[in-house]
Amino acid sequence: MAGGWRALADQPAEPFALTGQLVQGGWARGTVPRGTAHLALNGKAVRIAPDGRFLIAFDRDAGPIARLMAESADGTLDDYAIPIASRAWKIEHIPLGPRPGSPPSEEFARRRAAELAQINAARSVERLSEGWRQKMIWPVIGRLSGLFGSQRIYNGTPGSYHSGTDIATGTSGTPFVAPADGVVMLAADSPFTLEGRLLMIDHGMGLNSAFLHCSAHAVATGDVVRQGQFIGRIGMTGRATGPHLHWSLKWRESRLDAELFVPPMPAMPKP
Template sequence: MRRLRVMARAIARLRALAGVGTLGALAVCGGADAQDRASLLPATSAVPPPASVGPARSAANSLMLNGFTLAGELTQGGWLRGSVPRGTRALTLDGQPLAFSPDGRFLAAFDRDAGASAVLSATLADGRQVSAPLAIAPRAWQIEHVAVGKRPGAAPSAEFERRRPLELAQINTARAMDTGAQGWTQDFIWPVRGRISGRFGSQRIYRGEPGAYHSGLDIAPGGGVPFVAPADGVVILAAQAPFTLEGNLLMIDHGMGLNSAFLHSARLLVKQGDVVRQGQVLGLVGMTGRATGPHLHWSIKWKDRRLDPLLFVAGGGAR
């Protein structure tokens, strides 16, 4: 709720300055700079436009635009929760079908490299279409330019080549599961507190050639420290033996296509199929798999989009 109150106050300031309504992708701790703000573009609809066009502040924690109720972090790696206009029978994001609950709530999210805009579109029972164009704020990622080329890695071992396809198949099967979990509706909490040793989206450029970006958030509280569920969910994968890269891998489905993965655990305390509650201990921080020290690598995906865990928790926010 603190994020939403801060967002609402920032929206009011921005509207006063710019003369238009905006939905900010704002940090909980004091807001965000201009580069990290996201706005709602002028609203359009296919036929005919509603009587009131443009966002209006309806409560301390949301904005309304053409019948949509919207709140979230409209930025690369961010997310959006909302409710559809009354009478909606179909919903799309950029032309792709988007699920919504029987009471009209939905979740959408934006990849690390998402473009500058997206469009929500609802088809109403009478055939009308109502749209909400969104502006997705760019992020200033932590980029390191290296003056040398990429070093070729060691050739994968025969054991790795044998095991890795089986591990990836388990991960893909888990991500395809729909458990009906409702954690996606909650405000997430930190799974563990500690030093941030790696940020989502950080990347090295080797003489102009991009390396893979970091797909999660690394938290280093020390080995053996318990970590907890950031939101309600269902365990969709609990490695029975350490994976080659991820080590003791745990995956939690939060519903609506949103899932968390926790890597390198020393020990897992839940099993596949378990229903877990926010704050429940899931395992112990470790350094199994490919890790140089004990830490929790926490990644979040919505469908095939990688998201920034910092944008889901208090004290995070676009950076």
């Protein structure tokens, strides 16, 4: 049907061959219909690999439907509604108001602005990597001490939700590895105020990992890394109450649940 829309009711099957986790904080890989020139998710362009493969992902607070549209060279549009399952996040209701805090100092505000500028600049560059195609591995084996999406509600006022997965190993200095191939997009030379020694890896197609509170890095900005490669050591730099690795994943602006990219956490080896 050149130059027009193909009605969803007329489609006998999903045209994009999606596989993945179609839930809040989840992801999907797929293949575009033959002859596709452009692809968009919820109206925003999605990059297509030379072999027709693509990656999309869904924010922690994604709505129940995501719309994926492929446009062919002749103007034909394949429009598909993707149902996104909701999640039962770990929510704690605290019968107290948020702790009052003193306003940030001018020095903190200045430092924080510079840090965020570095993070945003790193994320604004698209690097070539095939890590997005891989099934990820855990960067380190340990106890899951903080879950993605968990949140506290103070007297009806929501606090910020936890944007990553915390892995505790008990000691600083424990090595961790790259969960997938990528390019180091940022390896902070000095600790950031909140993230501490921050390490970020671009896995391609808009997918990136961030590792917070490191005690040391084994790679530098611009390095190409391979899945399973030693890249740093766990610490408690920045705003942390104990040694652990905070691993967060983003696809563009969407925050994702790292547990949906890896197999179940193995049991920790006994000492």
